[in-house]
Amino acid sequence: KNQVEQSPQSLIILEGKNCTLQCNYTVSPFSNLRWYKQDTGRGPVSLTIMTFSENTKSNGRYTATLDADTKQSSLHITASQLSDSASYICVVRSGTYKYIFGTGTRLKVLA
Amino acid sequence: NAGVTQTPKFQVLKTGQSMTLQCAQDMNHNSMYWYRQDPGMGLRLIYYSASEGTTDKGEVPNGYNVSRLNKREFSLRLESAAPSQTSVYFCASRPPTGEVSPLHFGNGTRLTVT
Numbered sequence: 001k002n003q004v005e006q007s008p009q010s011l012i013i014l015e016g017k018n019c020t021l022q023c024n025y026t027v028s029p030f031s032n033l034r035w036y037k038q039d040t041g042r043g044p045v046s047l048t049i050m051t052f053s054e055n056t057k058s059n060g061r062y063t064a065t066l067d068a069d070t071k072q073s074s075l076h077i078t079a080s081q082l083s084d085s086a087s088y089i090c091v092v093r094s095g096t097y098k099y100i101f102g103t104g105t106r107l108k109v110l111a
Numbered sequence: 112n113a114g115v116t117q118t119p120k121f122q123v124l125k126t127g128q129s130m131t132l133q134c135a136q137d138m139n140h141n142s143m144y145w146y147r148q149d150p151g152m153g154l155r156l157i158y159y160s161a162s163e164g165t166t167d168k169g170e171v172p173n174g175y176n177v178s179r180l181n182k183r184e185f186s187l188r189l190e191s192a193a194p195s196q197t198s199v200y201f202c203a204s205r206p207p208t209g210e211v212s213p214l215h216f217g218n219g220t221r222l223t224v225t
Binding site: 102 | 115142144146151152153154155156159161167201203211213214216217218219
C-alpha cells in the first residue's frame with residue numbers, strides 16, 4: 001500500500017532555533033517528492049521539490065534532502081521565525097495524476 | 112492573478128441537503144483536482160479532471176459528483192449531504208509543464224454537515 005509517514009506529528013521550538021522534519025515513504029512508482037507549507041486556514045503552498053536524482057536542495061532557510069535508497073526525506077528549517085508556524089506536508093507524486101499526501105507536521109515557533 | 116479561487120469559504124448543511132462547491136483558476140492550467148482534508152489524515156483525492164471535458168474518480172468519490180464546466184472551472188456537488196462529508200475541501204490545479212510542476216491550491220471550503 002502506498003504510504004507517506006511524517007514525524008513528529010507536532011513540534012514546538014523557540015524562535016531562532018533550527019528543526020528537522022522527517023518523511024518516510026513507500027510509494028511505487030516514484031516520480032518526485034515535494035514539501036508543502038500550509039498556514040492555518042489556507043491551502044498548501046509548495047516549498048521545494050526533490051526528484052529521484054537529487055540529494056539536497058535549498059530554498060532560503062529551508063533545506064530538503066532525499067535518500068532514494070532508504071526512501072526518506074527531511075526538511076530542515078534554519079533560524080526559525082514566527083512566520084514558520086504552520087503545517088508541513090510531504091507529498092510523493094506517483095504517476096501523472098496521483099499524489100500521496102502525508103498527514104503533516106504541525107510546527108509552532110514561540111517568541 | 113488570483114490563482115485558484117474557491118467559494119464559499121464556509122458552509123453548514125443539514126443532512127440530506129445538496130450544494131455545489133465552486134472552483135475557478137486563472138492560470139490556464141489543464142488539470143484540476145478536488146481533495147478533502149480530515150484531521151489526522153493526509154489529503155485524499157475525490158475527483159480530478161486531466162483536461163477540459165474529462166473527469167475521473169479518485170480515492171474517495173462516493174457521494175460526490177463533479178463538472179468541468181470549461182478550462183477555468185471545476186465544481187464539486189454533494190447531492191445528499193451526510194455528516195461523514197464534514198471536512199475541508201480543497202481545489203487544486205496544475206500546469207502541463209511535465210513532472211516538476213506543483214499543485215496550486217485554493218484556500219478551501221470548510222463544510223459542516225449536521
